[in-house]
Amino acid sequence: EVQLVQSGAEVKKPGESLKISCKASGYNFADYWIGWVRQMPGKGLEWMGIIYPGDSDTRYSPSFQGQVTISADKSINTAYLQWSSLQASDTAMYFCARPQEYNLPFDYWGQGTLVTVSS
Amino acid sequence: DIVMTQSPDSLAVSLGERATINCKSSRSVLYSSNNKNYLAWYQQKPGQPPKLLIYWASTRESGVPDRFSGSGSGTDFTLTISSLQAADVAVYYCQQYYATPWTFGQGTKVEMK
Numbered sequence: 001e002v003q004l005v006q007s008g009a010e011v012k013k014p015g016e017s018l019k020i021s022c023k024a025s026g027y028n029f030a031d032y033w034i035g036w037v038r039q040m041p042g043k044g045l046e047w048m049g050i051i052y053p054g055d056s057d058t059r060y061s062p063s064f065q066g067q068v069t070i071s072a073d074k075s076i077n078t079a080y081l082q083w084s085s086l087q088a089s090d091t092a093m094y095f096c097a098r099p100q101e102y103n104l105p106f107d108y109w110g111q112g113t114l115v116t117v118s119s
Numbered sequence: 120d121i122v123m124t125q126s127p128d129s130l131a132v133s134l135g136e137r138a139t140i141n142c143k144s145s146r147s148v149l150y151s152s153n154n155k156n157y158l159a160w161y162q163q164k165p166g167q168p169p170k171l172l173i174y175w176a177s178t179r180e181s182g183v184p185d186r187f188s189g190s191g192s193g194t195d196f197t198l199t200i201s202s203l204q205a206a207d208v209a210v211y212y213c214q215q216y217y218a219t220p221w222t223f224g225q226g227t228k229v230e231m232k
Contacts, residue, residue: 035221037169045161045169045212045223061220062120095168105159105216107180109168 002026004034004096004110011116012086019082020113022096029077030054033102036070036081039112040092048094051079052102086117121145121215125224131232138200140227142213147193150217157217160189160198163226164209172211173198205231 007021022034035050049060053072060070072079079096094113097106122145132138148157156176161169171180173189176196186201200207208231213224 044210044226045163045214047214047219047221047223050219050221059219063220097168099216103157103216105161105171105174105214105221106169107171107174109170112168 002098002108004098004108006094006096006110006113009114009116011118014085014087014117014119016086016117017082017084018086018115019080020094020115022079022081022110024077024079024098029072030074032098032100034072034079034096034098035106036068036079037095037097037106038064038092039095048081050099050102053079086115088117088119090115091117120220121148121218121222123213123215123222123224125211125213125227127227128225129228129230131230132200132203133232134205135202136232138203138207138229140198140211140213140229142191142196142198142224144194144196144215148215148217149193156192156196157215158189158191158196159214159216160187161212161214162207162209163212169212200229203229203231 003025005023030053036048038046048064049070051058051070053074069082096110098108124143126141158176160173163169177189188199210226
């Protein structure tokens with residue numbers, strides 16, 4: 001059974017760094033793309049980017065390029081989303097999700113990680 | 120970026136009645152070489168991640184009730200719930216996966232009248 005289990009909720013101050021994780025199981029992690037989606041409070045879904053753990057090929061939305069870093073460690077079947085300097089506007093729920101293939105939609109989703117940035 | 124625009128933003132439907140949600144893309148998501156529309160629909164209930172309902176514009180994901188159907192091609196798409204059930208109260212999103220970034224519509228909230 002495919003499962004994506006995300007790290008727990010975080011409360012951070014502006015300017016702090018953060019790395020959240022998404023641990024995959026039930027399939028060969030290196031062989032499937034895995035992406036990240038943002039959902040700000042009460043708002044819709046925003047596609048942030050996607051990574052292929054097999055070779056770390058990464059594609060970013062222009063809206064998030066340079067604002068976050070997506071990475072993956074195939075030795076421990078885990079994808080990451082990180083910030084070097086958080087802002088209050090980064091407060092949101094972040095989902096990891098996996099498509100069956102690159103040009104297919106997300107059919108497996110993590111439970112979400114709530115990130116709150118507040119002074 | 121391909122902009123996805125859904126209409127309406129919300130709708131209230133009586134139990135057992137039909138619900139129709141529209142999605143328009145700013146450019147075609149039909150790939151001519153395979154004649155497939157790179158368009159998906161998701162359902163999201165409060166406190167849950169989205170759930171994939173339909174892909175290739177009209178193919179139901181395994182386990183999705185057949186009261187959910189998708190149609191359309193090119194730039195105009197529709198999600199239809201043929202007979203609304205209480206479990207269908209949710210927000211619905213369309214998404215194109217034709218070109219990165221894979222953009223979503225703004226969502227349509229479906230409520231029970």
